[in-house]
Amino acid sequence: MTVTPGNKQFRLLLRLSPAVPACIVCILQSAPGDADVFDDDSLWFTETHHDQGSAFSIKVFARLHDEQTEYQRIEIYETEWFGNLMVIDGCIMLTARDNFIYHEMMSHPALFTHPDPREVVIIGGGDCGTLREVLRHQGVRHALQVEIDEQVTRLSEQYFPELCVSNDDPRAEFYFGDGIRWMKECAPGSVDVIIVDSTDPVGPAEGLFTRDFYRDCLRALGENGILVQQSESPLYHMHIINPMRKAIRDAGFADVQTLFFPQATYPSGWWSATMAGKQALERQLRLQAAQDKAFETRYYNAGVHRAALTAPEFFHNALD
Numbered sequence: 001m002t003v004t005p006g007n008k009q010f011r012l013l014l015r016l017s018p019a020v021p022a023c024i025v026c027i028l029q030s031a032p033g034d035a036d037v038f039d040d041d042s043l044w045f046t047e048t049h050h051d052q053g054s055a056f057s058i059k060v061f062a063r064l065h066d067e068q069t070e071y072q073r074i075e076i077y078e079t080e081w082f083g084n085l086m087v088i089d090g091c092i093m094l095t096a097r098d099n100f101i102y103h104e105m106m107s108h109p110a111l112f113t114h115p116d117p118r119e120v121v122i123i124g125g126g127d128c129g130t131l132r133e134v135l136r137h138q139g140v141r142h143a144l145q146v147e148i149d150e151q152v153t154r155l156s157e158q159y160f161p162e163l164c165v166s167n168d169d170p171r172a173e174f175y176f177g178d179g180i181r182w183m184k185e186c187a188p189g190s191v192d193v194i195i196v197d198s199t200d201p202v203g204p205a206e207g208l209f210t211r212d213f214y215r216d217c218l219r220a221l222g223e224n225g226i227l228v229q230q231s232e233s234p235l236y237h238m239h240i241i242n243p244m245r246k247a248i249r250d251a252g253f254a255d256v257q258t259l260f261f262p263q264a265t266y267p268s269g270w271w272s273a274t275m276a277g278k279q280a281l282e283r284q285l286r287l288q289a290a291q292d293k294a295f296e297t298r299y300y301n302a303g304v305h306r307a308a309l310t311a312p313e314f315f316h317n318a319l320d
């Protein structure tokens, strides 16, 4: 066995010998030309965005779980700076450190736009973080999470218990099955807000970004109904956002708005959620209620809401 700086065994030796303080590891790792250190996956988890020529890496201590389910591969890592990390099919789903931004922005803007949200359905969201945020709203009477892969929820209960604190709330209900089929069978006009907190538009989630699915959502929603869906990176994925907004309009929604927010661990570090209304969204917006909200948040507030609705010039220019 040859032990040289940058080589896996060398670093393992370093890490295992408590006598060597961590900073030394850093110095050795960032030795000039020591490129292979970066792409040595025993210490770093890397998500590569081949279509954008970029990658994002997180320093990890250990892989806590690795499982191929009927639908996807789920991995859980223990990281050095981001707490636990959930990865599905090689894509970062969430970290303990920054998930609050995503979960709050997927929930509160839509709930503070609908005049009186009581019946909420979450499609996907198996980690339960979005459910937790929805149930902060006391006016919500029932929140149903429709997640295709039960293992995501079970692993979240084990490795992200802070996201599952509202799972025993009597208003919470869990259904494990395909959200596309569930929405087809949903009673017309029975839902106030639909939150689609899904993986990227591939595999089981592909059908969640189609006009047919949006038509089923439109029928399921009541007269002031609102749909909100995670809509990828504004910088990397206009080729997804444009057809998605078009399909939503073609399905019959009266209004479409995209909200922007930072998400350090997602591709490009910048993410979005697209909201659609059966009525004009601006007219419904309840910013005063957001201002006076009776619960704590760590990212969302009325000012952030307003700002998140403001699209940058390139986005306006890139819209079809």
Ligand code: SAM
Binding pocket: 071, 092, 093, 094, 102, 123, 124, 125, 126, 127, 146, 147, 148, 149, 152, 177, 178, 179, 180, 197, 198, 199, 200, 204, 205, 206, 208, 230
């Ligand atoms: N925040 C993450 C993101 O933006 O990539 C999403 C997190 S959440 C864990 C995504 C969930 O969507 C996964 O648990 C996945 O199983 C679920 N999902 C994918 N397709 C689905 C479908 N057709 N019906 C219900 N859930 C689905």
